Amino acid sequence: MGARPPIRRGALALLFLIGVAASSCGRTGPLDPAPKTDPKGTLFVFADLRGTLKPCGCSPDLRRGGLDRVAEVLRMAREAAPTGLVLHAGDLLLDDEGIPDILRAQIDRRLVAFADSLTSMRVDAVGLGPNDLQQPEWLAEAIPKLSVPVIVTNAPPNAPWGAHVKRSLLLDAGPLKVGIIGLVPGGAAGATDPLVAAQAESAALRGRGAQVVIALSSLGLRSAKRLARGGLGVDVMVAAGQGLEAVVTDEVETIGPEARPTFVLQSFVQGGQVGRIDIDLSGGGLSVYDPEAPPATGGQLRYTLTPVNWDLPRDAAVAAIMDRFDADLEAVNMSAAGDPIPAVAGQPTYVGVDKCFECHEETRAWYEKDQHALAWETLEKDKKTFDVYCVSCHVTGFMRPGGSSLKALEGRKDVQCESCHGPGSAHAEAGDVTLIQRSPTESSCKTCHNPKHSTRFEFDAYRERLLAPGHGLPLEGAKGP
Ligand code: HEC
Ligand code: HEC
Ligand code: HEC
Ligand code: HEC
Structure with a gap:
C-alpha cells in the first residue's frame, strides 16, 4: 500500500460540506446554538453467534463468549461511547446442523431468548449467514419475531423470507451517518450476487447522506476479500462466516481500488470477542490508525478487540433471559421428547455399565475416576440436563436403536x-x-469428539489416556517406577 492515504473524491466533497457548515456557523456567530460537530462515531460489532446463547465450554478454547457477557462488555463500553451503534454480522440463529427434528422445539424456544436478549442489549441491526438460510420457511417465520432490523442487501426479491428483511439502514452513530448493508453468499436460499447488490446499495446510501458504509458479510474471510477486490463501494466490511477454528486478529486489511478501498475486519465466532470500530472523518479521507506511524492528516479508522472472557460478570438482564431459557427446557423438551428408538431385531442393545461390571470388576476403579463417568455431573453443574443438544453427547446410546432418550x-x-x-x-x-x-x-x-466440541482431539493421544491397569493394561502394570 502507498505511504500516503489517497484523499477520495467523496471525502473532498465531504470536506467541502463541512467547510460550508463551518462558515455559515461563523456568519451567524454566537446566536447560532448549533455546535460544529466532527464526523466521528463508534460502531461495536460481534459476530457468528450461530444459534449459541452460550458456547458449550467443552474444550478450553470454547470457554468464552455468550450473549450475557457480550452484553456486559457492551454495557461497559457504552458508558464511554453512548452513541455507538451495535451490529451483529454473520450467522445469528442457526449453526451448520440447521434444525434437526429432535432440536426443533428447543430451537423455537431459543428464538424467543434471542429476540429478548437482542432487544435488551439494544442491538441496532443484525446480518444473517448461510446457516440461517438453510431452512428458508422457518426463517420467514423467525425474522418477524426479532424486534431488531435484519439486513440482507442481496436477499431475493420474491422469496418469503426476503420480504421480512431490510436491504440497508441509515443510522446515526452520534454525528456520523452510517450506511449499513448485509451480504450473504450468492445463491444461498436464492440470494443474488453480493457484489452487484453491494455496489448499488452503497451508492444509494451515499446519495442519502451516508458518510461511511459498513457491510455485515457472512461470506468468510477469503470470499470477503475477493469481493472487496472487485470494488464494493463499501468502506468497512466485517468478514464473518469464518470457521470455528479461525485465528482472529485485530488486523485491518485495506483491499480494493485506491479511490475507495474497503477495510476488511476479521470477526469471531459465538460472540467470543467484541470489536470496536472508531471512525474519525474530520481530517478527510480514511486510513487505518497505526500507532507506529500516525498520519499527519486524514481521517482514521481504529479497530480494537475485547475478548469476552468467562471471568467477566454476566449482564443481569440477559443472564435472566438465558437462565429462564434453561429452566424452560424441561417443559419444552419433555413434552416433545419421543420414546427411545426400539432395538432392531437380532441386533445387540444397550445394557448399561452396571451389567458390564458384573464380569469386568477389574475396570471399575479406572472407570469411576475417568472423565467419561463425570459427563452427566458436568451437565448438572451447568443446569443443562434438559438441553437435548448437550445431553446427546454426555450420555450413552442417545437416540440409537435400543438406546436412551430424554425420557429414558x-x-x-x-x-x-x-x-x-x-x-x-x-x-x-x-x-x-x-x-x-x-x-x-x-x-x-468422533461422534462426540468432533471439532466443535473437542478442539484438540487427537486419536492416539486421547486413546492413550484411557488405558490404565484394569482397562487395556494388565493390573500388575500398576507397579510404580
Ligand atoms: C457433539 C458432542 C457434544 C455436545 C453436543 C456437547 N458436548 Fe460437552 N463435551 C463433549 C466432549 C467430547 C467433551 C470433552 C472434550 C475434550 O476434552 O476434548 C466435552 C466436555 C464438556 C465440558 C468440559 C468438562 C470438563 O470438566 O473438562 C463441559 C463443561 C461440557 N462439555 C458442557 C457441555 C454443554 C453445556 C453442552 C451443551 C451446550 C455440551 N457440552 C454439548 C461433547 C459434547
Ligand atoms: C457374563 C459376563 C460378561 C459381561 C456381563 C460382560 N463381559 Fe465383556 N467379557 C467377558 C469375558 C469372559 C471376556 C473375555 C475374557 C477376557 O479377555 O477378559 C470379555 C471380554 C471383553 C472385552 C475384550 C474383548 C476381546 O476381544 O478381548 C471387552 C471390550 C468387553 N468384554 C467389554 C464388555 C462390555 C462393554 C460389557 C458391558 C456391556 C461387558 N463386556 C459385559 C464377560 C463379560
Ligand atoms: C458419547 C460421547 C463420547 C464418545 C463416543 C467418546 N467420548 Fe471421550 N469424552 C466425552 C465427554 C462428554 C467428555 C467430557 C466429560 C466431562 O468431563 O464432562 C469426554 C472426555 C474424554 C477425555 C478426557 C479429556 C480431558 O480433557 O481430560 C478423553 C481422553 C477422551 N474423552 C477420549 C475418548 C476416546 C479416545 C474416545 C473413543 C475411543 C472417546 N473419548 C469417545 C464424550 C465421548
Ligand atoms: C471412551 C471410550 C471407552 C470407554 C468409555 C470404555 N472403554 Fe474399554 N477400551 C477403550 C479403548 C480405546 C481400549 C483399548 C483397546 C485397544 O487396545 O485398541 C479399551 C479396552 C478395553 C478392554 C480391554 C481389551 C483388551 O484387549 O485388553 C476391556 C475389557 C474394556 N475396554 C472394557 C470396558 C468396560 C467394561 C468399560 C466400562 C466400564 C469400558 N471399557 C469403557 C475405550 C473405552
Missing part, C-alpha cells in the same frame, strides 16, 4: 462402556468375545 435416561447417564465398545447385550449374555468391539475406532470417538 435411567442407567444411561454419563459416557459409559458401550459408547465406545458398542451395544453389549449379546456379549453380556455369555461373555463371547467375538460379540463386542475390542478396539474402539477413531470414528466412534
